[in-house]
Amino acid sequence: MAKTTLQDVAREAGVSVATVDRVLNGRAGIHARMVDRVKAAVERLHYEPDRLASRLSRARDFRFVAILPVGTNDFMHSLQREFRTLALRHAAERVGIEIILVDVFDGNALAEALERLPQELDGVAVVALDHPAVAEALNALTARGVTVVTLVSDLPGARRSHYVGLDNHAAGRTAASLLGRFIGPRRGKVGLIAGSLQLRDHIERQFGFEQVISGEYPHLEVLPLREARDDTARVEAAARTLLDENPDLVGLYNVGAGAQGVVAALEATGRAREVVFIGHELTEFTRRHLIRGTIAAVINQDPGHMARSSIRVMLALRENVPIVPDQERIRIDIFIRDNLP
Known part of the structure; x- marks a missing residue:
């Protein structure tokens, strides 16, 4: 079967391609009845956007930042390596990933790092400290439209979009x-x-x-x-x-x-x-x-899974597509001497 296109959805809904694009990307200024017609057409035709093509057609790259701890933590060093690998892999898909190292045990230092993040930012994944200044900085990022993902350690009292980590x-x-x-x-x-x-x-x-x-x-x-x-x-x-x-x-x-x-x-x-x-x-x-x-x-907890999940979640939220909970669930692995991989 031929893949359903944006033009097919527009024809089914009786609207322009530009209107379909605006509805799918959640832009303002579209009448509610028109939104319902487009969404009904999408559902009838089982339309799935070509996320890569849409990404390549953007005026600028997605820009994500991972804020990780400095120090002697081997797991965090592994997480850094995984994010660096993802940065190389995603560069060709117009997704930029930057790593910033901060003393996350210092609430004021972490909050200042969050406040210094650039204006043209799409998402941040951060190992969060439960500190008022950190919560306020995360809330400010969310208010200006940045997708905030807490990583490894959650801060549910703040206005974050998703948590990536263990129970x-x-x-x-x-x-x-x-x-x-x-x-x-x-x-x-x-x-x-x-x-x-x-x-x-x-x-x-x-x-x-x-x-x-x-x-x-x-x-x-x-x-x-x-x-x-x-x-x-x-x-x-x-x-x-x-x-x-x-x-x-x-x-x-x-x-x-x-x-x-x-x-x-x-x-x-x-x-x-x-x-x-x-x-x-x-x-x-x-x-x-x-x-x-x-x-x-x-x-x-698998650092590769956590890094990939962070980027997948931020992309999904920016591109307005569903997150797959089972794919993003971080498992608790137990290792003893006899079952080492």
């Missing part, structure tokens, strides 16, 4: 179930290390983790959480303090990045494999220590 509450519950089962009947204390309690993904993981431990593993005592800004040296210091102050520590959950710091502390104190360590993200480092047994399990 972090479920990720924390999963970590607790794994840790409880690995520890078994042993009694003792469990340590928690997070990057920041201003990152919603870390808050949600902590909440889910503590829910399961308190409800299903009453023989384990969760110690107060320590913040380490996802920095390897700070994570090591926090883990070392937990180990030194708690000889009955039997488990440790690192909510964010910095697995190298936990491993260094466990090995320095001679308690590797004695203390059950659950972390996040499959990297070369965590893979090596899963095999060695220093890390019991890793909860992973």
Whole structure:
């Protein structure tokens, strides 16, 4: 069958091609009855716009920005690489992708980076901090017509269009179930290390983790959480303090990045494999220590999927086409020594 064209829709609706184009692109100034006629014709003919052709005919390229954290976070480095790959791939399709690195743990610095974004911007994907200045900056971007996607860590109180990331509450519950089962009947204390309690993904993981431990593993005592800004040296210091102050520590959950710091502390104190360590993200480092047994399990989110999903979602929202929820759902992957890819 021949592909339905814009001209076919115009003929079916009894309007001009220019009117069809204006309706499909959501432009103002079209009478409601005319909009209904065009939409009815689109539905009858099962018309699907040629998104690439439309993109190539635009007066300017789509312009997207990904705002990611600076620092020692291996997962974020992987996310940077995935966005760079997408930038090269999409350049021929008139889609520009820029990466900006910011200290996302500093709310004012992140807000200032958002406020400095250029006027001719179509969309931004940002690892969001739960901070009033950040929320205000995201709201201002949305108000001027920029598509805002929160990435990895959500900020639902702000006027963002979509969130790309894990169900972090479920990720924390999963970590607790794994840790409880690995520890078994042993009694003792469990340590928690997070990057920041201003990152919603870390808050949600902590909440889910503590829910399961308190409800299903009453023989384990969760110690107060320590913040380490996802920095390897700070994570090591926090883990070392937990180990030194708690000889009955039997488990440790690192909510964010910095697995190298936990491993260094466990090995320095001679308690590797004695203390059950659950972390996040499959990297070369965590893979090596899963095999060695220093890390019991890793909860992973695919950085390639997240980067591709961010761009797909922003393009879909700009081109007024539906988002496919199942395609954009970020899965919780669980890796132990025996199922590494």
